[in-house]
Amino acid sequence: MTDYKIQMKDVYKSFGEKHILRGIDLNVERGTSMVIIGGSGTGKSVTLKCVLGLMHPDSGSIKIDDQETTDFGEKDRDEMMKKFGMLFQGGALFDSLPVWENVAFGLIHAEGMSKYDAHDVAIEKLRAVGLGAKVAENFPAELSGGMQKRVSLARAIATNPEIIFFDEPTTGLDPIMADVINDLIVQCVKDLGATALTITHDMSSVRKIADNVALLHEGKIEWTGSIKNLSRSGNAYVDQFIHGRADGPIMKHAGATE
Amino acid sequence: MESKYNPVFWLQNICQMIGGMILGACSMVGVISIFIYDTVRHMVTPPWYPSKIWNQFISIGFFSLAVVGMTALFSGMVIALQSYTGFARFNAEGAVANVVVLTITRELAPVLAGLMLAARVGASIAAEIGTMKVTEQIDALRTLNVNPMKYLVVPRVLAGVIMLPILVFIADIIGVMGGWLVGVYVLDFSSVSYIKQTLDFVEWSDVNSGLIKAAVFGLIVTLMGCYHGYNSGRGAQGVGRATTNAVVSSAILILIFNYILTQVLFS
Numbered sequence: 001m002t003d004y005k006i007q008m009k010d011v012y013k014s015f016g017e018k019h020i021l022r023g024i025d026l027n028v029e030r031g032t033s034m035v036i037i038g039g040s041g042t043g044k045s046v047t048l049k050c051v052l053g054l055m056h057p058d059s060g061s062i063k064i065d066d067q068e069t070t071d072f073g074e075k076d077r078d079e080m081m082k083k084f085g086m087l088f089q090g091g092a093l094f095d096s097l098p099v100w101e102n103v104a105f106g107l108i109h110a111e112g113m114s115k116y117d118a119h120d121v122a123i124e125k126l127r128a129v130g131l132g133a134k135v136a137e138n139f140p141a142e143l144s145g146g147m148q149k150r151v152s153l154a155r156a157i158a159t160n161p162e163i164i165f166f167d168e169p170t171t172g173l174d175p176i177m178a179d180v181i182n183d184l185i186v187q188c189v190k191d192l193g194a195t196a197l198t199i200t201h202d203m204s205s206v207r208k209i210a211d212n213v214a215l216l217h218e219g220k221i222e223w224t225g226s227i228k229n230l231s232r233s234g235n236a237y238v239d240q241f242i243h244g245r246a247d248g249p250i251m252k253h254a255g256a257t258e
Numbered sequence: 259m260e261s262k263y264n265p266v267f268w269l270q271n272i273c274q275m276i277g278g279m280i281l282g283a284c285s286m287v288g289v290i291s292i293f294i295y296d297t298v299r300h301m302v303t304p305p306w307y308p309s310k311i312w313n314q315f316i317s318i319g320f321f322s323l324a325v326v327g328m329t330a331l332f333s334g335m336v337i338a339l340q341s342y343t344g345f346a347r348f349n350a351e352g353a354v355a356n357v358v359v360l361t362i363t364r365e366l367a368p369v370l371a372g373l374m375l376a377a378r379v380g381a382s383i384a385a386e387i388g389t390m391k392v393t394e395q396i397d398a399l400r401t402l403n404v405n406p407m408k409y410l411v412v413p414r415v416l417a418g419v420i421m422l423p424i425l426v427f428i429a430d431i432i433g434v435m436g437g438w439l440v441g442v443y444v445l446d447f448s449s450v451s452y453i454k455q456t457l458d459f460v461e462w463s464d465v466n467s468g469l470i471k472a473a474v475f476g477l478i479v480t481l482m483g484c485y486h487g488y489n490s491g492r493g494a495q496g497v498g499r500a501t502t503n504a505v506v507s508s509a510i511l512i513l514i515f516n517y518i519l520t521q522v523l524f525s
Binding site for chain 1: 307398
């Protein structure tokens with residue numbers, strides 16, 4: 001068995017004439033936190049969805065625990081999903097269900113736990129993300145954006161997954177709440193001993209939660225390395241992105257294609 | 259050189275457009291067929307979600323009772339009035355009760371209930387599932403290892419197929435009552451003879467044919483609602499379009515299948 005939890009090799013994905021992923025190569029080490037950075041429309045979400053199995057790549061290989069997943073049938077995919085937890089950008093909470101049932105959803109419906117037991121687990125997970133038992137009976141629409149993100153995080157960790165995916169975890173939050181969410185992500189991933197794959201363009205988030213970073217540009221991994229080497233990568237794309245400069249190879253190229 | 263005034267160019271464009279429409283229609287039929295196959299496959303394989311199915315029975319069946327009942331009541335009343343004034347031209351006013359019960363049970367109750375369900379339930383299914391899609395709730399179901407077809411589509415389709423015949427049976431009774439109300443209180447028929455004539459004339463095959471139609475219409479409405487919601491485009495516009503498409507396609511399919519079923523059941 002390799003040290004990699006997730007391995008992507010030469011992954012391509014297009015939507016009609018639009019080529020989104022153009023040969024992604026990415027390895028995520030077991031028990032580490034990999035953050036994919038990149039501008040809007042560079043293929044970050046598509047990469048994440050391909051690994052999750054929500055989208056099927058046109059070609060290439062995606063391995064989880066050394067197992068090829070691109071040719072999985074429904075049953076194998078269901079088994080694989082048990083290893084995953086996911087925090088969606090907008091929370092994606094089920095608005096017809098109270099908070100505790102959102103958190104316990106996977107336990108009740110996929111693992112067959114009784115509602116009574118699942119309720120207790122949900123309260124415990126809500127506590128882990130800093131929410132009291134009172135919130136459990138509320139509906140998602142009654143919560144603030146930050147609280148919804150916490151509930152979504154509680155749902156992502158409820159089944160103790162081996163891999164947790166974070167899609168823009170701090171988007172739409174104020175800087176303080178964003179920092180709180182970042183701390184919670186670090187804490188939850190550490191407590192579970194899970195592998196984490198995050199996509200974001202929030203650099204403070206990257207610095208807080210990443211062990212390794214990959215820069216995605218125009219459907220390809222432009223640079224990958226340890227967070228320690230991010231500021232001295234010597235890569236023009238990375239330098240421009242982390243300093244948020246308008247001038248550089250990224251914008252020049254974007255301007256040229258528009 | 260190609261010119262837009264060249265008749266050959268116009269002919270080519272028209273042929274291309276017609277060809278594109280035919281290909282699009284064939285592709286849509288294929289996609290819907292796969293959706294139906296998936297729905298049936300998930301309907302007969304576990305896991306099932308009994309509480310979700312029960313909720314849909316209440317939502318689709320019980321909460322549609324008022325609108326379907328009102329439609330049936332006034333339809334029965336109108337048929338009684340119309341047939342009385344029409345039949346009076348050749349002294350056949352006595353057939354009013356027969357016409358009311360036959361029209362209601364065979365045609366109006368299933369078709370109007372189907373159309374009302376398309377407006378009330380089909381639209382709401384498409385909007386709900388469409389919104390779930392654009393807010394990534396359907397993706398969330400998948401990541402939580404719950405199949406969205408089983409959790410969202412199967413309960414709604416089952417409820418449509420089972421509840422619409424029950425609604426139509428109730429609509430049959432209410433519609434006939436509407437005819438009786440007009441017959442007795444407006445047209446001065448004898449109450450006893452109106453009821454006796456209705457019961458003597460109606461056959462179980464009349465009622466059954468309406469119930470069979472209702473089951474098919476229930477399937478059409480819920481399937482179209484789920485299909486268009488599930489394949490909704492992005493944003494509010496996508497959900498709006500999905501809702502419109504669900505209602506329009508349901509209504510058209512109900513009318514087409516009404517003819518086909520009538521041909522099959524009464525030929």
